[in-house]
Amino acid sequence: MVLNSIKGGSEVATLFAQKHLDLTVSSFPAMLSGIDRGTAIKVMAPVQADGIAMVSRSDIDVVGWENFLAYVKASEKPVIVGYHSPTSAPKILFEAAMDSAGLRLTGDAYATKKDADILMMDLRGTANIIPAMAAKQIEFAVAPAPTPEIVESKSQGHIVLQLRELPPVGRWQNFPCCVIAGRTEFVEAHPEAVKAFIDMMTTSSEWCMANPQLSSEITADWLGVPAEVIAAAKMTLSTKVTKDWLKNAALYPEMLNRLGQCTGALQDKSLDDVADLVFDFQFVEIEQQ
Incomplete structure (x- = not known):
């Protein structure tokens, strides 16, 4: 097995299309975007839910949804x-929640407050969040754990809220973030290897949830940050396909379509419509409906 470190989900989908990658742990919406563009990818298991937060610069005294909303409304510019990453779960989830709250979003750097309430900026990797905050290029950022916790530990910003706390209450809880996915051709040709990889991830996920302190210490040593930073991350690790996971996963194609980001195989389709195209759950436990 050769392990590759990749910047984001959009790059993963590109590498799948180029047949330079066989298996991945990556963003669920990024895999949906790849499938929408015609790349033969199968999502084979959940691996992480929640663990997504919004951080702000240290000089912005905002904590909680109501204070963030007040800050946005009071601002004279977006x-x-x-x-x-443009296909990351934090971005898609945040945009959907803001749309649900009636806030207008744009990617146009020249937009005024008449045009939008929030300007979304692609930082091209989690490593660029702290530099962008330090340079005051951004006011807030949405990112997966442990990036928000690392930002806070380095006194470069603070956590405003966990995205599962966004309104309406309960809608964004236990939301899929990363999944195990594979290039369809590889999965069909090497099912034994794929099963072994997923079994390893299942065992690892179960052990991490049962041993949070030790798993935090091991992860902290790998990332070079204090163990308490990792322990502060609020996420769930599991490869079990539950009813709640499927219900929340179904919101992603809905959100991507509402935001105009599906233009191919998933356009105007629900997750039920394309379940056979997207999923292959032969290697994992599925909760009975």
């Missing part, structure tokens, strides 16, 4: 929110 509030700048950074994200690490």
Whole structure:
């Protein structure tokens, strides 16, 4: 097995299309975007839910949804929110929640408050969040754990809220973030290898949830940050396909279509419509409906 570190989900989808990658742990909406463009990808298991937060610069005293909403409404120009990848779960989830709250979004750097309430900025990787905050290029950022916790630990910003706290209450909880996915051709040709990989991820996920302190210490050593930073991350690790996971996963194609980001195989389709195209759950436990 050769492990590759990749910047974001959009790059993963490109590498799948080029047949330079066989298996991945990556963003669910990024895999949906790849499938929408015609890349033969199968999502084979959940692996992480929640663990997504919004951070602000240290000089912006905003904590909680109501205070963020008040800050946006009081601003004389679109509030700048950074994200690490255009097909990342944090971006898609945040945009959907803002749309649900009636806030207008744009990617146009020349937009005025008449045009939008929030300007979304692509930072091209989580490593660029702290530099962008330090340079005051952005006011807020949405990112997966442990990036928000690392930002806070380095006193470069603070966590405003966990995205599962966004209104309406309960809608964004236990939301899929990363999944295990594979290039369809590889999955069909090497099912034993794929099963072994997913079994390993299942065992690892179960062990991490059962041993949070030790798993935080091991992860912290790998990332070079204090163990308490990792322990502060609020996420769930599991490869089990539950009813709640499927219900929340179904919101992604709905959101991508509402935002105009599906133009191919998933355009105007619900997740039920394309379940056979998207999923292959032969290697994992599925909760009975």
